[in-house]
Amino acid sequence: MNLSSCIWRWIIILLNFSLQRSPLRPVVCLSYRQLGYLTVEPVFLIDSMRKTVFLIGSNLTVTCHVHICEKRSKIILDLNNEAVKDWKEVNCSTAIFNLTNVRMPQSYMLCKLKNRHVTRIVSGLDLHGGLPPHKPRNVTCETTRASAFIDCSWKSGAKTYLSTTYNVSVYRGNRTQVHLNQTQEAEEITIPRRIVDGNTKYQLIITAYNHFGASQSDPFMLCEKDIVIPDTPHILHIEFENSSTAAVLKWNTSDYSVTLRSYIRLLTDSGSWEARETTELSEGLMRVDDLRPLTEYEFQIRTCNSTSGLTTSSKRPSCSRWSSSVMGRSPGKGPSQELHVWRTFSSQLMVIVLWKPPHPDDYSGVVQEYKIFFDQKEAATSPATSSQRSVMIPAEVQALSVSAVTSYGSTPAADVPLTHSGVSGPVLRELAPAANGSAVLVSWSWPGNKHWSTSGGELRHYVVEWISVPVTQLQWNKLDKDQNSTSITGLTAGVRYNISVYAVTTGGVSAPSSSLVYSKEQRPVSGPILLVLVHESRRILIQWDKLPVDQRRGFVINYTLYVQSLDSNHTTLRVVVSGSGPRQMWLDCPDGTLALQLTASTSAGEGPGGSQIVSQPAAPVAGLVIVVVFIITLFIAITANLMCWSCVRERIKHRCLSWGPAWLVENLPKPENSNAIRLLEQDRGERFLFSSDSDPLLSPISLISWEERDDVRVSPLSEHFSNFIDEL
Template sequence: MISTWMLVIVMLVGSSNGASSGNDTQPCARINTSSLVVPLGSRVTATCVIREDCPLGQDVHIEWRLVDELILSSPAANGSNRVSTIVVPSFNRTSAELTCRIKPSSQVLAGVVIQAGYPPEIPQNLSCQTNLTDSTLNCRWDPGQRVTHLPTKYTLYTEIRDLNTNNTYELPPDIHHHSIPRTDFGLFTDMMIYVKAENDLGEASSAHIVLEPVCAAKFDQPSIVQIDVDPKKLGCLKLTWTLSPHQEWLSNYPVNLEVRYKTAGSDQWSDPPIPVINVKSSKVVVKPCHLLHGTQYLAQIRVRCKQSPWSEWSSSKSRVTLETAPTGRLDSWVKVSRNHTSKNSNIQLFWKPSKQFRGNGQNLTYVVSQQKLDGERGRICSTSEKCCAFQLSWRTRKVYLRAVNRAGKSPPTEIRIYKTKDYTPNMDVTAVPLDDRSFLVQWTAVVTSSLTGYVVEWKPLLKTGLCHTHFEIVNKSQSSLLITGSFEPYKPYGISVYPRFRDGIGPPQTVNAYLRQKAPSAVPKLEIKKTWGSYIEIFWDELPLEQRNGFIKGYKVFYREENGPIKVVSADAENRRVILKDLNSASLIESFMMVSTFGGSLNGSTIHFEIKPVDSVTVVILVTAGGVGLAFLIIFIVLTCLSKTTTLKRRFYPVVPDPANSSIKKWSSESTQFIHPSWDNNEPNPIYLSHLSFLDLTTKLSKEEDDIWSNSLEETSDLGDSISGSLFTPTYSGSNSEVVPYATVLCSSSSNGPTPDEHPVYLRSESTQPLLETEESFSPKCYQNVATNGMPRHDCFFGPSDEDVPGGKKDPALIWDDFPFLHALAMNEMEND
C-alpha cells in the first residue's frame, strides 16, 4: 500500500485578488501527480491547474522547475493557459521538489516533494542465538547489499507449533536485530522464525528457520581435565573433558566436539581438527591417535550443540606419547678445512631430521662415530645440538651419525668426508626478501659434468654459535631456493651457496642480506685527522655491525662557518674520510654527519672546531729557527771533519811507506806509531814489520854521507845483489842449490805495551838470490832482538836460546857467522854512532 505524501505550496499572487471563505484562504493552484514515491529512474508525470476564480488575469503563463532546473512543459489538451503538464522521463534523484510558477516573475503557485528509491531486498542470514546466562533469544539478519533510500521497517515472526503459539515483533525502521524474551520460547522446543521487510515500494520476507533454543546457544569455554597415554596403543592419547561450571547442568545433553593438537615448539595446529559427534562430557573419553611416538603434544577442545556457534578453544594441556627407538635417516652437511699445524682435518658437521626421520622420544642425543657398529670405541662426539666440530685424520673418509633416546638408537647414517676443491665457479649469488619470513636465493647454474648439487647455507651474523647455521641441500637442476625461518628484521644474515661435486665441495659464494632495513641506531663520531691551511681532514671509525640496521649506503658531512651557508661533502661506505675545503681561519665551524642505509638516515650530534690563524711573526720565527738549526748542524759537521783529518785520511786512503825516511835501525814504536795510528788511545799501537830488506854496504862507511839505507835504496834494485856484493857478506855454498830463499820478519808487538807472548814469525821470502857460502849447513841459532824500553829481548827464532846452551853464552863470533843479516846491522849501527 502506497501512502501519499503531498506537500502543496500555495503562493497568493496578491491579497486583494485572493479568494477567501471566512478565515480560510484557498490556494490558487494545485499539482496532480501519479505518485509522490516512485522507483529510482522511473517516469514521472505532473499537472499544474490554476483555479478560474483566482485573480491572476487572462494572460497567464506557467513554467516548471525541479529544484532549480527549468523543465519544458507541453501545451494543455483543452488549450487553456491555466493548465500545464510536464513529463520527467527518468527521475534519478532520491528526493526533489517540483514547483509550477508564473512567468516572468517566477512566483511559485504550487509545489510537491517527490521521493525515489528501491523496494526492500529479502533479508539474508537470519540467525538466532540463545544466551543461557540471561535466558534470551537474540536474532539478527542482514538487510541486503542494496540501499533502498526509503524508510524500511522490519517485522519478526515466531511460531511454536507444539504450543500453537505465534508472536509478532514490529521494529522501528532500519533496525536489523531483536531479542525475544524467555517467556516467548522453550529451551527444548522447536520454533520457526522469519522476518519481513516493508517500505512504500514493496515488501519481502526471509527464509524460515527452525531451531531448538538450547542448541542455538554458544557454550562457554570447556576445559580438559586430564590427558593420559594409552598403554596398549602407541601414538594415542586419552582426553577427559567437561563443560564450564555454569553449564554443568547440560553435561548429559549430547554435543559435538572438536580436538586439535600440535607438537611442542610448533606454531601450527592440526588442520582440520578431529571431530567427535554426539558425546557427553560426563561419560565419553576422547582418544586422538596416529601421533608420533615419544613426542610431546599440546591439545585443545571446543564444543557446540548441532549447528550452534562453536565455543572458544579451551586452554592447552600437554602429554608425551610412548617412546620407541628413532627411525629414519638424518640430512647432513660437512665442511672440511685443512689443519696446517698437524696432519688432521678440521670438520664442522651439521644435521637435521629428514622427512622420513622420527625421533620417537624426548631428550634426543646425537652420536658421531668413526665405526659403523655401535660402541664407545671410535666415538667422536655426543651432543643434544644439531652440530659438532672435531678433528680427523686427513685419511678418514666417512663417519656415522645416530640419534639416541631412552628407548633405543636409530640406524647409522653414513656421512662421507669430502675434500675441498680449488675449483671456484662464478655463481652470482643474490638474496632478496619476499615477506617477513623468507628470502629468495638465486644463483647462476654451474655447467660441469661432475656437479651433483648445491648446498644453501644461512646464519645470523650477530650470533657466533656454530649451531645457529642452517642449510638446505638442492639438486643440480635448481638455480633458486626459497628459505624460510624465524628471520629478524634489521639483522644481517650471511647466505652462502656451495657447489657439490662427485669428488669434493667447491668454495662458497656468500652474500649478506637483511629482511628489512631502517636507519642506523648510531652515528660514528667525527674526528679531526689533519689540519693545514684552509683544509681540514675529518675521519671516523666504521659503524659496528649491530648498529647498522641495514647496508650502509653512504655518509654525508654537513658543515658551515659562522653565519655562512651550509655545505655538504659526501663519502661512500668504504672511504670513511672527507676533506673540508676553503675554510676561513679564526672562524668557528660547526659540523655533523648523516649516515644512511637503504631503509633510512640518521643525523649525528653537532661538533664545533676552528682553524687557528698563522700570522707573519710566527712564520718568520719558524723560518729563522729552522735556518739557525741547519747552520749549527753544518758547522758541527765541518769541525768534526777538521778534527779528524788524519783519522779520515787513514780511513779513506791506504798507508804507503816512504822509502826516503825508512831505516832499518828505527824499528821501534816511534817509527811505526804514525804510520799505523791507533783508533783507540786505550789500546797499544801495533807494530807492523814487513819484508825485511838489506841494502848494499860499501867497504868504507862514512858518517858524513847520507843515511846509508836511504842511499842504498835508491841505487839498489835487488836485495840479493846488495848482499852478495857487500864486504861483510860471507860466501855460501849450498850442496842442494845455488839459490836459497830469504826470510821475512813479521812483528806485531807494540812499543808501549808489554812484551808479547808470541814470538815474531819469519816467513819464507820469494827471493831466489844465493846465500853466503859456508861449509856448514845453514842452521840458524837464537839471537838478541832490538831492545825495548831499555831492556834487551831474547827470543829464539831459529834455534835454542843462550840459556839453552850448556856452559852459558855462546861465542859472539858464531852469531855473526851464522847470521850475516845481524852482522850487517851491527856494522851499520857502529858507523852511525
C-alpha cells in the first residue's frame, strides 16, 4: 500500500466517524465510499446539468446495496433527515425502499448501515424534481415606425424547476414556409423586420422544451401594420409650480400625430407605479396635480392612439413604450387654510386670544411662530408651542387677526371678532350624553336657514365652548354655519361641564346659550354637612349645606335624612327631601336624644352619609331657673332703690337692731325682771321682792328728742352694724 492510499483511507475513516456523530448532507458524488451504492428508479440523468432528475409527483424505488454482508447490521434510508418506513430487506447486503408521490423539487437521500455499536454511511444521492413546461402565453409583438426590428415577448407559465428553452417560429399563411426558427432561453426575442411584408399576415408560434416534454403557444397573428406603435417620447424638464402639489413636465417625441394622447405614471417611495391624470397646457407641456410635498418622484411618459394607455399594465400596440425615468423632488407646501381662532375676555381691555394649530396635511415643514395683528399692525407674537396669548387692546379695536408662520409660508389671516352682535344665542336642545360616558352630543337651532340675517348680521360660523366645573382650561371648537350639532369627546364621568354655543355673524358674536351637563352621572362621594338649629320635645329644626361640585358627581335629585332615637327602642326615621327644595326644615321626631345623618342621591344612586351628629332637647328646668333669676334680680333692684330713702333706711336699721341677738346691745335688761314692770305690778297692790338678777336701780327718767337719741352711744358692735345698714 502506497502513501497516498493510506492518506485516503484515514480521510474516509475520519469522515465516516464525523458523519456518525453529526450527519451532514452528502455531496452529489460519493464515489470514494467503498461500503456500497444507491440506485433510484425511475430517474433521468442529465449529463449537461450533472443532475439526477425525476418527475414531481411520481413514485420512486430506491435500492441500497452494501458490498460486504454483515448479518448483525441493518440497512436504513433517510430522506431529508427523516427515516423511510416503507422498505423490505432482500438479503443481508440489499434493501429496497419505496417513496410515494415525491413533491419536493430538491431532496437528498442517505443510506446507512447500522449495528449495535456504530452507524456507518453507505452512500448518498441528491434528487432534483421537475415539471413539463406550460404553454407560453400573453405573446405580444411591437415595433416603431423607424425601427428595423420587431420585439416580441411572452410569459412562460408555471415554474418547472428545470431549465427551459424556447423555439420561435414564423410561418406564412398555412405554415408552408418557415421564415424563422430560433431557439433560446429568454422569454423575449428580436425579429428582423425585413423578413415580413407590411400587409402580409404571419403566424408566430412559441414552443417551450425541457427534459420532461414540450408545450406550444397559441398562434399569434403577426401583421406589421398592426404592431407599429408610436415612438418613445422623452421628458426634457420637470418644474414644480409655486404650490408643491403640482409639477409641469416638458417633453417631445419624433412621432407627432393629432390622434396621440400622452399619459404619465410616477413612482414614489411606496415602490409601485401610479398612473395620473394630466392637464395638457400646450403641445409638449403638461401638468400633474395632487402631489405630496417634500417627496422624491420618478416620472415616465408614453403616448397612445386611444385611451387604453391609462392602464399601467397595458402593453397594447396602440401605445408607445414608457420613456426613460426622470427624477424630481417636490418642494415644501405652504399653508392655505385659515386658523380656527376664538377669544375670551379677562378684563375690559385684556383679551385672551385662542387658536388651534394648522392641520398637518395643509402644510409641510414646521410651525415657527404665531402672529397677532390689529389695525394692520403686529400686536404680539407667540412661540410655536403655544395656543393662546393675552393681548392688551384699545377700546376702539373691534377685531384681531391671527396667522401661523411655517417653514414654507404663513397661513391667511384669521379674524377674531371682539364686538357683540346684540342678538341672543342659538337655542340649545337637550344635551345627550353618549353611552360610553366620555362624550356628549350637543345640538342647537338657529332661526331661518343659512342665508338668514338680522340686525346682528349674516351668520358666519358657530363656536362651541365647554369647561369643567370647578373651572379648568377652556376648550372650544369652531363649526361650519351649516352644522347644527357636534359631539364633544374626551369628557370624564362624574365631572360637571358648562357647555356654551355662540353664533358668530358679520355683526359680531351673539350671547351664549349655556347648559350644565354630565357625560355620565355617578354617586356622590360624601354627604352634606348637617346642623341642628333648634331641638324641642318631639320637634327639631335642621339645616344643611350644598355639597361641593366635585363631590356631587351628578345632579342631586333628593336628600335622605336618617334620624335614630338613642333611647331603649332605637327607632329609625327616614325622610326624603327634594334636591331642588329649601335646605332648612322642621321635622317631627321622637322624644329624647337623636342621632342624625344626611345623604345625597343622583340618578346613579345614593351616596355615603355625611358626618353623624347627636342632639338632645333642652332640659325643662332651665326655663324655671331663668324665671327665678329674673325675679331675684328684679327684687334686688327694687330694694336698692328703696334704700335710698332715709326714713325707710332708719326703720330698717332699728328693725335690724331689734331682730339682732342679745349680744348686739350691752346690758340689755330682761323684760320680766324690769323694775318698771314691778312698779306697774305694785300699782295693782302686789308686793315684789328684789332678786339677784333684777335690774339695777332706776335712775331718774328724763325726756330727750329724736335728734338727741341719734347721739346716744351704743356698743362698738352695734355701731359697726349701724354703719353697715347706713351703707346699704
